[in-house]
Amino acid sequence: MLLTSERILSRVAELGEQITRDYAGRRLVIVCVLKGSFVFAADLARHIALPLRIEFLGLRSYGSGTESTGVVQITQDLTTPIRGDDVLVVEDIVDSGLTSAYLLELLATRSPNSVRLCALLHKPARAKEPVHIDYLGFTIEDAFVVGYGLDHAQNYRHLPDLMVVAEGETTRR
Numbered sequence: 001m002l003l004t005s006e007r008i009l010s011r012v013a014e015l016g017e018q019i020t021r022d023y024a025g026r027r028l029v030i031v032c033v034l035k036g037s038f039v040f041a042a043d044l045a046r047h048i049a050l051p052l053r054i055e056f057l058g059l060r061s062y063g064s065g066t067e068s069t070g071v072v073q074i075t076q077d078l079t080t081p082i083r084g085d086d087v088l089v090v091e092d093i094v095d096s097g098l099t100s101a102y103l104l105e106l107l108a109t110r111s112p113n114s115v116r117l118c119a120l121l122h123k124p125a126r127a128k129e130p131v132h133i134d135y136l137g138f139t140i141e142d143a144f145v146v147g148y149g150l151d152h153a154q155n156y157r158h159l160p161d162l163m164v165v166a167e168g169e170t171t172r173r
Contacts, residue, residue: 001161001162002143002161002162002163003161004161005148005160005161008120008137008161011138012040012043012044012047012120013047015044015118015135016044016045016047016048019044019048019050019088019135020047020050023048023088024050026050027050027052027053027085027086028048028050028051028052028085028087029052029055029085029086029087029112030045030048030052030053030054030055030088030090031055031056031078031082031088031089031090032054032055032090033103034056034057034059034075034076035058035149036092036093036151036157037090037092038149039149040092040148040149041054041090053080053085055078055079056076056079057076057077058074058075058077059073059074059075059099059103060075072102082110082111082112083110083111084113085113087107087113087114087115088117088118088135089104089107089115089116089117089118090118090119091103091118091119092119092121093121093122093123093150094117094119094121094122094123094131095122095126096126096128096129097128097130098128100119100129100131101130101131104131116134116135117131117133117134118135118136119135119137120138120148121137121138121139121162123141123143125141125142143165144164144165145162145163145164145165146162146163146165147160147161148161152165
């Protein structure tokens with residue numbers, strides 16, 4: 001086990017408190033990047049004591065393997081404009097940085113007041129594109145992890161803890 005649900009939830013609460021302080025007096029738009037960040041975004045939103053709107057954006061760069069293809073595909077776009085809004089992108093993991101950099105650049109073209117990034121996990125060993133993470137849960141080693149919304153071939157998202165997938169493991173749980 002990499003991170004227990006208790007440790008994850010404690011850190012999510014801390015992030016929510018920090019975000020509440022930083023955006024005090026403002027209305028926030030959370031952009032939940034599907035599918036991996038839906039659990040994190042839901043827990044985080046419950047710890048942000050501000051008026052907020054939640055939007056969903058679907059991106060894919062992994063397919064069914066454990067290596068990013070490097071090609072970002074939008075699978076679901078925002079349903080409401082973000083012009084003039086303070087936007088907080090909520091990602092499950094930043095590893096190569098390519099997807100996050102692409103997304104931040106894309107959202108900036110839509111004229112928001114601000115765009116910041118909140119990521120549950122960061123894998124600096126895999127960085128190809130530098131990305132500033134404004135709110136970070138945990139920095140981890142270079143391993144493929146599942147649970148708490150993260151998957152391997154669409155499996156394991158339901159697990160409450162974060163675990164490393166052993167090479168060759170594809171058993172359903």
